[in-house]
Amino acid sequence: MEFSLLTIIFSLMAYGAAAVFVFGILCRIMVYAKTPSPLKIPTTPAPTTSFGAGVRVLSEVLLFRSLYRSNKWTWLGGVVFHWAFLLVVLRHLRYFLYPLPSWDMKLQSIGIYAGIVLPIAVLYLLMRRTTVDRTVFISSLADYFALALIFFIAGTGLLMKFYERPFMVDIKGFVYGLATFNFSAVPTDPVFLAHITLVMILLAYFPYSKLVHAPGIFFSPTRNQADNPREKRHVTPWSPNLT
Amino acid sequence: MAKVKFEVPELTGEIIVPGLKEDAAAAIKSHNAPVKDMTDLGFPTELVPDWKEKAVAKFAELLKKYRSLKVFMDICVKCGACTDKCHFYLSTKDPRNMPVARAELLRKVYRRYFTTAGKVLGKLAEAEDLTREVLDEWYTYFYQCTECRRCSLFCPYGIDTAEITMAAREMMDTVGLGAKYPLQTINKAITIGNNLGMPGPAIRSTLDFMEEDIKEQTGIPVKFPMDVKGADVLLITPSADFFATPHVESLAGYAKVFHQAGISWTLSSYASEAGNFGMFNGNYEHMKKIASRIKVAINELKPKRLIHGECGHAWRAAYSFWNTLIGPFDSLDPKYPAPQHICEFTYDLINRGALKLDKTANDDFVVTFHDSCNVARASRMGNSPGGQFEIPRAIIRATCNKFVDMHPDTIREKTFCCGAGGGLLADEIIDLRIKGVMPRMQAYKAIKDSHGANFFALICAICKAQFTKVFPYYGYEMEEVGGVHQLVSRAIVLGGKEGI
Structure with a gap:
């Protein structure tokens, strides 16, 4: 079977981006895991058990607990953005899995609403970033780039869903083909090509930018350590014991 | 007591988040440590000629020894949660006393020497060479942090500026730039x-x-x-x-x-x-x-x-x-x-x-x-x-x-x-x-x-x-x-x- 140059280019780019993403994230995780925590530094009051510390980390990951205490408006934007993003990603599993698991089937319609909410949340975060003098001062190109990237990914996605409507079977064929090494031609719809190009940029950018906060938060010692230094002796790996 | 010399904030009973006043606290600096204390503690008595290389080498060492520092250098998303939490920002209005901006003084150097993007793209990736100006900024603002961890409490990732300040001070001490009060006390x-x-x-x-x-x-x-x-x-x-x-x-x-x-x-x-x-x-x-x-x-x-x-x-x-x-x-x-x-x-x-x-x-x-x-x-x-x-x-x-x-x-x-x-x-x-x-x-x-x-x-x-x-x-x-x-x-x- 013959493939067009376009198909070959996009297929290779997709594998390249996925490889950079997986390799980059794994490298980060390995570096974080390998770097020792010499001292007990949880921000207290903190749970006194490892289980409690795990719950604390999850409360940050799932509910953004500390951000809630800090600033309700930022929290609102952050939580809506991240949950919408997650639901949109889960909806997209339909392109990678066959048959689609029933739990993901149930998420399909909510995924569409999330897709509509996502760019609105991005605009909200952008507005907040550009209207408060303190966040204007700290924001840089990278902060705007990440927001813009996700905004345009969501925008091109919605364009396909509600306006452009390329042939979905071709798209699924291409993506599922990549996932199962059973290749088929890339759809030539320009909006689709823009959409996946942006996604590939996001994937490759992720491990080398502030977006590593996603795996990084699990390694934050102030959140993941149990507050039990008197009960359980913590040892600094690189400092010998006194006698 | 010469009380009139200083501008004492007015007491109203309320804490109001102020607007930015750039460089408002830039002139406030701790005294340098005396030769005796630097010597006793094993630090150079003045800025060493190869201070840049020494500081970067120390940075590399600390990044390997402290997970906190390594992770905190990477994961800030600049959400702004900490910006109105530091007593020194609230009172001096100096934006570099916002915890995220204080940490940025170190992060921009981290990006320059320890990240691919920073090495290749430089300023575009918010990376900056460790220059004498940057070092002086460090000395000013890392001695305007009391390591109180209030920012860490409110950070969605628990980034603790105390850890960052400690690392910066250790780097400065190593190249011969120490502050008098803490080092004298340690000695x-x-x-x-x-x-x-x-x-x-x-x-x-x-x-x-x-x-x-x-x-x-x-x-x-x-x-x-x-x-x-x-x-x-x-x-x-x-x-x-x-x-x-x-x-x-x-x-x-x-x-x-x-x-x-x-x-x-x-x-x-x-x-x-x-x-x-x-x-x-x-x-x-x-x-x-x-x-x-x-x-x-x-x-x-x-x-x-x-x-x-x-x-x-x-x-x-x-x-x-x-x-x-x-x-x-x-x-x-x-x-x-x-x-x-x-x-x-x-x-x-x-x-x-x-x-x-x-x-x-x-x-x-x-x-x-x-x-x-x-x-x-x-x-x-x-x-x-x-x-x-x-x-x-x-x-x-x-x-x-x-x-x-x-x-x-x-x-x-x-x-x-x-x-x-x-x-x-x-x-x-x-x-x-x-x-x-x-x-x-x-x-x-x-x-x-x-x-x-x-x-x-x-x-x-x-x-x-x-x-x-x-x-x-x-x-x-x-x-x-x-x-x-x-x-x-x-x-x-x-x-x-x-x-x-």
């Missing part, structure tokens, strides 16, 4: 045994004086033992307790509690300091050296229990780090936590009815409690999280009739720093200290106006020194500041029922 603690540089006999004579004083006032022979082998309790307390006011009042309180409980105790002339400024400058070896004096004292005096006096950062070092640095404490009685805070000890005695307290002795006071940052956000008392808030308050309630808390956003883990922790209790930066205390003063002003508060109770030696110094600038009496055990000392009824 005294290592060589003499306490931050104030007091030799044993000087401490002994203060203790003799206190014994006489209490005997005169109460007729009771309360002892202040030192270097007594085989005493049940070894008390490690900040050396300020031996001579500074109001610190000594709390020392009197501890002694009376021990006396009344009938528990034998001793101080150590060799380990006469609870404080550990090694922590502030991020030098693990100094921190360990300072703490190791306590291990020596334990081995020599063979106490059963280790009790710690009123001090904030010292309690962090003791509670969180001692077991790692100088543990395990196998020779101590495992029935008791090691170390145990004097507040835990007194609280326990109160609960068991072992102390007779006359609350009316403190009827002149309407007491409020200032949570010290390192106690609140970097340690614990008792068995459950938050005990560090409940136990001192319970002691206060047991010793006086009128207790009120300040605004809930300014107490417990949300407490505001006194403005002089982290090695900033230096005379030359009194301007910064007067400003930095502003959020706390607003909360105190509010509780004064609404409830007539007139006694500011706390359990930190640095806080005590700072508040007694800055209260007068705000028009308050320094006598309003005092330790929790000062209240205990006034309320405790000596004699009668002794022992437990």
Whole structure:
């Protein structure tokens, strides 16, 4: 079977981006895991058990607990953005899995609403970033780039869903083909090509930018350590014991 | 006192987030460390010629040794949650005192030397060479951080600026750029045994004086033992307790509690300091050296229990780090936590009815409690999280009739720093200290106006020194500041029922 140059280019780019993403994230995780925590530094009051510390980390990951205490408006934007993003990603599993698991089937319609909410949340975060003098001062190109990237990914996605409507079977064929090494031609719809190009940029950018906060938060010692230094002796790996 | 020299923030009882005023605090700098202290501590006495390479090499070393630093360099998303949380930003309006902007001073150098994007793209990836200007910015703003961790509490990733400040200071020390107050203090603690540089006999004579004083006032022979082998309790307390006011009042309180409980105790002339400024400058070896004096004292005096006096950062070092640095404490009685805070000890005695307290002795006071940052956000008392808030308050309630808390956003883990922790209790930066205390003063002003508060109770030696110094600038009496055990000392009824 013959493939067009376009198909070959996009297929290779997709594998390249996925490889950079997986390799980059794994490298980060390995570096974080390998770097020792010499001292007990949880921000207290903190749970006194490892289980409690795990719950604390999850409360940050799932509910953004500390951000809630800090600033309700930022929290609102952050939580809506991240949950919408997650639901949109889960909806997209339909392109990678066959048959689609029933739990993901149930998420399909909510995924569409999330897709509509996502760019609105991005605009909200952008507005907040550009209207408060303190966040204007700290924001840089990278902060705007990440927001813009996700905004345009969501925008091109919605364009396909509600306006452009390329042939979905071709798209699924291409993506599922990549996932199962059973290749088929890339759809030539320009909006689709823009959409996946942006996604590939996001994937490759992720491990080398502030977006590593996603795996990084699990390694934050102030959140993941149990507050039990008197009960359980913590040892600094690189400092010998006194006698 | 030349009070007019400094611009003292106006007290309104409210904490308002100000607009930015760039470089507003850029001129405030700690003095450089004297040649002697740099030499003694093994640092170059002036900026070394290859300081850039040395600093970057140190940075690389610290990134490998501290997961906190490595992770915190990477994961900030600049959400802005910390921007209105630092007392130094709120009071100086200098945007580089926003925790994220302070950390950015280090992060931009991290990106330049330790990330691919930064190496290739430079400024476009927010990376910057370590230049003399950047180094000077470090010196300015990393000595305008009290390492109080208030930002860390509110950060969605728990990024702790204290860790970043410690690393930056360690890098600067390594290339010969040290600050006088913290390094002098570290040197005294290592060589003499306490931050104030007091030799044993000087401490002994203060203790003799206190014994006489209490005997005169109460007729009771309360002892202040030192270097007594085989005493049940070894008390490690900040050396300020031996001579500074109001610190000594709390020392009197501890002694009376021990006396009344009938528990034998001793101080150590060799380990006469609870404080550990090694922590502030991020030098693990100094921190360990300072703490190791306590291990020596334990081995020599063979106490059963280790009790710690009123001090904030010292309690962090003791509670969180001692077991790692100088543990395990196998020779101590495992029935008791090691170390145990004097507040835990007194609280326990109160609960068991072992102390007779006359609350009316403190009827002149309407007491409020200032949570010290390192106690609140970097340690614990008792068995459950938050005990560090409940136990001192319970002691206060047991010793006086009128207790009120300040605004809930300014107490417990949300407490505001006194403005002089982290090695900033230096005379030359009194301007910064007067400003930095502003959020706390607003909360105190509010509780004064609404409830007539007139006694500011706390359990930190640095806080005590700072508040007694800055209260007068705000028009308050320094006598309003005092330790929790000062209240205990006034309320405790000596004699009668002794022992437990």
